[in-house]
Structure formats: structure tokens, C-alpha cells
Amino acid sequence: MNLGRYIRRTAAHQPDAEAVVCGPVRLTYAELDDLSNRLATALRGLGLIRGDRVATLAANRAELVVTEVALYKAGLARAPINARLGATEVAHMLRESDARVLLTDAAHLETARVAAPGTAVKTVLGYDGPSELGPGYAETLDGTAAEPVEVDCAPDDAAVLHFTSGSTGKLKAAVQTYGNRLALLRKSVMSADTRIGPGCRQILAGPVTHASGMPLMGIFFAGGCAIVLPRWDAEEFLATVERERATHAFVVPTMVNTVLALPSARDHDLSSLRQLVYGAAPMSPQRIREAWELFGPVLSQGYGCGETTSGVLFLSTEDHRRAIEGEDEELLLSCGRPLAEAEVRIVDDAGAPVADGEIGEIVVRGPDVVPGYHNEPDLTAETFRDGWFHTGDLARRRSDGYVFIVDRKKDxxxxxxxxxxxxxxxxxxxxxxxxxxxxxxxxxxxxxxxxxxxxxxxxxxxxxxxxxxxxxxxxxxxxxxxxxxxxxxxxxxxxxxxxxxxxxxxxxxxxxxxxxxx
The missing domain is CATH 3.30.300.30 (ANL, C-terminal domain)
Structure with missing residues (x-):
């Protein structure tokens, strides 16, 4: 299997259609296919082979998207590092991932200079040009032939080492396999609530190295356009919806709050939006109603995490409508019902399902659930038991399948x-x-x-x-x-x-x- 072939296919079908927009950079599918082939070839020229790790440390930019596609084509594993982390945490992630190559931007060169020594990193590629740490990204691609690259991978090969944000006090990496990432692609196109198509334009508002980047391959598989915001700014988000005629967007509740607080929010034309998905944290019913009033009947909610390779529960736009119009107001407190291939249960401390209405822990299994944590056998054994991933979220289930999160166990x-x-x-x-x-x-x-x-x-x-x-x-x-x-x-x-x-x-x-x- 190789996920990069879908970009090649879409590029053949619609070479001149826009694939990526990020700030002033606009890439067609032909350009995305060409640049990712060049980068994949260059990385293989550095001696990297199937399964080797490559780390990225940069704020949102088009080159991060090209890098993700290139790594899929070359059968390599990506270790994305959140650009807000400090040098100590970056060094830990580089050591844990055994990354041999690091791609970074000018703003993080000093962090890379401090963090890379003592790790497996041999080459530092600079997105903004060459530096004393290594060659420049553009210069490397200019000197590389754009031959198609398609390394065959096994479903259980590591595709992404998805490091958590560290809210538990320790950075750990969920090993998302190529099989997991293929399941993510499937669930992004299986449901009418999540699927986009040619001509659709989706805004990715957060760091594309993490949750906000999860929709990328589904967008490219379907022939849509990914509009990546270089950074979050509420006014710029609304301006981008209007300017780019965005049809879809993925945001977190904190972003919605900042948009709702803008006095000028209603001055923008948001009529192109067909779906605004929010997730990664709870949002109060009052805020949901305010967002519905501002954006229109386009809201939906996803629940998932790195260990489940994105969403496994989904509250649809129709669910929101029923709640807001008074048919079933309790749904505004729900995170939805199981999505696509995921199997979700609510269980007691012994792992036995609890009765509907009783509080237990959410557990998940399916092709999108990762096999475990990188270099963490004890934590893997504790968290993944009898084929089920234990989320640590406490919830109750209604008789019609809707799940209502109560809290984190530790909270x-x-x-x-x-x-x-x-x-x-x-x-x-x-x-x-x-x-x-x-x-x-x-x-x-x-x-x-x-x-x-x-x-x-x-x-x-x-x-x-x-x-x-x-x-x-x-x-x-x-x-x-x-x-x-x-x-x-x-x-x-x-x-x-x-x-x-x-x-x-x-x-x-x-x-x-x-x-x-x-």
C-alpha cells in the first residue's frame, strides 16, 4: 500500500485545480505531486529507507503539507513536533523518534541547534533556506529530479509518531500505522457529514502537524482544496472564509469563542460555508447556539484523539438542528454516535459494558485505533487491553447510542x-x-x-x-x-x-x- 498514489491520481484527473493554499502560496495538484516527488527522492538520496523517521518543526506553511505527502510516497514515518514546544521537549521527541532528518523553519533554527545534538538527526533541512545547520529545502528540491516515488508499505508500518500535547506531564507518541491512516482516509469519505469533493475548500485553522492536519489526505483523495491558516487569528479566519469561498472548516472551541467575541463577526459573508466541524474540547450549549446563529445551520462535532487517528464519535448537523429547534435539546451535551468503522463501548473498571445511563469509561477498537505507544510497553499494556483502547474519558450512553462525556478520570x-x-x-x-x-x-x-x-x-x-x-x-x-x-x-x-x-x-x-x- 502507498497513500501517496492518491495525490498522483488526483493530479492526473485535475492537474490545474488548487490543492493547497497557505498565505501567499497556492499549489495546484500538479505542483503538489511534483514537489512531493522531489522531496521524497531527495530524502531517499540521503540514505533513508522504508520505516526511517523524519521530524518536522515549523509553524503552519505549505511545505509541511508537501512534506507529509512526500513521506507517504517514500514509505517513511513522520514525527511532527508542535512548533510551540521548547528545546528540552523537542530534544526529547527527537531522541524518542530516532529521527534522522529534521525539517524546520527560520523561527525554530535556534531550537533545532540546541535540541539536535545527541540525537539521531544527521541532516537539518531549512524550509527558509540553507543555514549553518544544513541545506535549504528549495535548493534541495531544485537539484532533484521529479521522478514518481511509490514505496510499498505494510499496513502495520509506522506512518506517524503522534506525540501528545503533554497534558499528562509526559510526552508520548501514539504509533499511527499506514493501516490506521488508510482507515482515517476511509472514514473521511464514508459519511456525507464528513465528505468533501472537487471544488470544496476546507480551512484547517490549527497546527496541521496534529489534529487540524488529519483531514488532509481525505481532502486530496476527494479532489478538494486545503486552506491552511499560517496562524490563528479570528478576524483573518472570517476574512479567509469570505475571500476563499471556503465550504468547510475545522476549528477547536477556543477558536469559536474568539470569533464570537468579535464585534465585526457579522460583517463578513459566510454564506459559502456548508460545514463547520468543531472538536478536541467540549463547547457549552450556549456557545453552540451562538455559533449556530452566526454561521448558520452548518455545525457538527467530532470526538477522537491521536490514539484513534481522529474522530470516532460524531454529532451531525442534523443532530444540532434537532437540539437547537427544541426537538431534543439534550443532544447539545452529546459528542455524538460512533462514526464509520469504530466500535465504541462504555465500560466499568473491569472492562465490562455498563447499562445505558450509567457512567463508565469510553473504550474504542477498530482499524483506526493505534497498536500502542512508541517505546512505552508498560503504558501500552495499561491503556490497550483486550483489543480496546481505554480513553480515560468518563461518559454515559443513551439508549439510542448517543454518548455524553462526563469528565476525564483524572479530572x-x-x-x-x-x-x-x-x-x-x-x-x-x-x-x-x-x-x-x-x-x-x-x-x-x-x-x-x-x-x-x-x-x-x-x-x-x-x-x-x-x-x-x-x-x-x-x-x-x-x-x-x-x-x-x-x-x-x-x-x-x-x-x-x-x-x-x-x-x-x-x-x-x-x-x-x-x-x-x-
Whole structure:
């Protein structure tokens, strides 16, 4: 098998159609096929063979897309590194991946200079030109013939070492195989809710090295165009939808929040949008309704992770409509039903399925679930049991198959012997019209062991007070679940993938505590 052949096929069918747009760079399918052939040939000329690792460290740019396609063609494994990470974390990822080649941009040359020594990296290719670390990307491609490259791979060959964002405190790599990536391509075109076709134009708003890049091969397989934002900017996102006549987009809830906060949001023509998929974190029903009002009836939601090679649960646009129009309002709290080939269960601590309505852990199996973690046999054995991936997410299932996430196992607060789910309290806080963003954590409490703490960012110009927010929650939750205290802040910490970093928030309150619950 070889995933790169689909680019070659689409290039033969529509060579002049746009494949990639990123800032000022616009690549046709013929150009994407040509450039990826040249890069694949150049990498093989460096002595790389099937299965060797290649790392990337750069902000969003068209060359990252070319690199991904080239690695598929050459049968190599990609180790994408989030561009926001520091030199220590980058060095760890280079060592863990055994990458022999690193492609980086000018902004990260100093990080590469610090991180690469002592690793397996032998060649550093500079996307912005040659440097003292190695040759330039363009110069290398200009001196390489564009012969077709198609290395045959086995389904269990590593395609991507997908490093987590480190929210658990340790960077680990889920080994996405070529079989997993082919399953990702299949599920992107199997459903009318996720499929695009020739002429469709999808905005990828986050780092294409991670979740935002998951749709790429499905777009190219179908003959659409990937519009990659160089960086996130809410105003530029809306301008890009209007200018490029984008039909599809993938965003995270934090991005939606920043768009909704723009006074000028309604000044843009968003009528070309057919689907706006959000995922990677929960979004409150109030925000979903506001987004529906702004963007129109185009919202859908995906739930998945690196270990499941993108989404495995999906809440469709029709599901959103039913909820917003009052037919089934509870659906706004759901992350959907199983998508494509994934099999999803809710199980107890022994791995046995729980009854509908009871809380258990989400487990997943299927062709898109990775075989394990790179160089982590103990963690793999703990997380992948009896063929099932244990997500660590607590949820309940409705009798018609809709899944409702309650919390992360590690984020559950135990106060006075009661289990309190941070997500449930956060969803109530987000119903308050003056709350822009909120996070709930457990903090030390001599009487209760843990107490519920809300950390809240007010909307611009809003006047919030602690007592009022606590009473707002008390009116909508069991009183034991209401926050015992509220801290008002100007911003919440986010991890490199844009999710609120609960671990960092919790650390502020547990630093120096004699006993830690988590």
C-alpha cells in the first residue's frame, strides 16, 4: 500500500485545480505531486529507507503539507513536533523518534541547534533556506529530479509518531500505522457529514502537524482544496472564509469563542460555508447556539484523539438542528454516535459494558485505533487491553447510542465522598452571559479533601463577582457541586493544541500540599 498514489491520481484527473493554499502560496495538484516527488527522492538520496523517521518543526506553511505527502510516497514515518514546544521537549521527541532528518523553519533554527545534538538527526533541512545547520529545502528540491516515488508499505508500518500535547506531564507518541491512516482516509469519505469533493475548500485553522492536519489526505483523495491558516487569528479566519469561498472548516472551541467575541463577526459573508466541524474540547450549549446563529445551520462535532487517528464519535448537523429547534435539546451535551468503522463501548473498571445511563469509561477498537505507544510497553499494556483502547474519558450512553462525556478520570473531583465532574460545572458556568471561558478544578480542603474551584475569564467589559457566580451555579446544580470559590482572571493557560490546561491550573493550588489527590 502507498497513500501517496492518491495525490498522483488526483493530479492526473485535475492537474490545474488548487490543492493547497497557505498565505501567499497556492499549489495546484500538479505542483503538489511534483514537489512531493522531489522531496521524497531527495530524502531517499540521503540514505533513508522504508520505516526511517523524519521530524518536522515549523509553524503552519505549505511545505509541511508537501512534506507529509512526500513521506507517504517514500514509505517513511513522520514525527511532527508542535512548533510551540521548547528545546528540552523537542530534544526529547527527537531522541524518542530516532529521527534522522529534521525539517524546520527560520523561527525554530535556534531550537533545532540546541535540541539536535545527541540525537539521531544527521541532516537539518531549512524550509527558509540553507543555514549553518544544513541545506535549504528549495535548493534541495531544485537539484532533484521529479521522478514518481511509490514505496510499498505494510499496513502495520509506522506512518506517524503522534506525540501528545503533554497534558499528562509526559510526552508520548501514539504509533499511527499506514493501516490506521488508510482507515482515517476511509472514514473521511464514508459519511456525507464528513465528505468533501472537487471544488470544496476546507480551512484547517490549527497546527496541521496534529489534529487540524488529519483531514488532509481525505481532502486530496476527494479532489478538494486545503486552506491552511499560517496562524490563528479570528478576524483573518472570517476574512479567509469570505475571500476563499471556503465550504468547510475545522476549528477547536477556543477558536469559536474568539470569533464570537468579535464585534465585526457579522460583517463578513459566510454564506459559502456548508460545514463547520468543531472538536478536541467540549463547547457549552450556549456557545453552540451562538455559533449556530452566526454561521448558520452548518455545525457538527467530532470526538477522537491521536490514539484513534481522529474522530470516532460524531454529532451531525442534523443532530444540532434537532437540539437547537427544541426537538431534543439534550443532544447539545452529546459528542455524538460512533462514526464509520469504530466500535465504541462504555465500560466499568473491569472492562465490562455498563447499562445505558450509567457512567463508565469510553473504550474504542477498530482499524483506526493505534497498536500502542512508541517505546512505552508498560503504558501500552495499561491503556490497550483486550483489543480496546481505554480513553480515560468518563461518559454515559443513551439508549439510542448517543454518548455524553462526563469528565476525564483524572479530572474528577472527590469532595466529601461525592464524585463531582468538572465538565458538568463548567457547562453551567458557560451558560452565564458574562463568562467568556471557565475551568473547574479540585483544590485542597481540610474538611472535604477537595473543594470545587472555578477559574473564570469574564467577557470584555463584563462585571462578575464571586458570590453571584456561585449562586448562579447553585440554582442549576446540586448544591454539593457548586463552586466553593471563584477566581476571576484575565486569561486561562492553554496547551500547545489550544485546549485549556487544567493540569497547569490545578498545580497552582496544589503546590506545596502534603497530600495530592491526583
Amino acid at each position: 474528577m473531583i472527590i469532595s466529601g465522598g461525592f464524585n463531582i465532574y468538572a465538565v458538568e460545572v463548567e457547562s453551567v458556568l458557560h451558560q452565564h452571559p458574562d463568562v467568556f471561558e471557565a475551568a473547574v478544578v479540585g483544590v485542597p480542603d481540610e474538611r472535604w479533601g477537595e473543594a470545587v474551584k472555578a477559574v473564570v475569564v469574564p467577557r470584555d467589559g463584563a462585571a462578575l463577582d464571586e458570590a453571584g457566580l456561585i449562586e448562579f451555579c447553585a440554582e442549576r446544580l446540586a448544591r454539593m457541586k457548586k463552586p466553593r470559590s471563584v477566581d476571576l482572571v484575565t486569561a486561562l493557560p492553554h496547551n500547545p493544541n489550544g485546549k485549556i490546561d487544567r493540569r497547569a491550573i490545578r498545580e497552582r493550588y496544589w503546590a506545596g500540599a502534603e497530600r495530592r489527590v491526583h
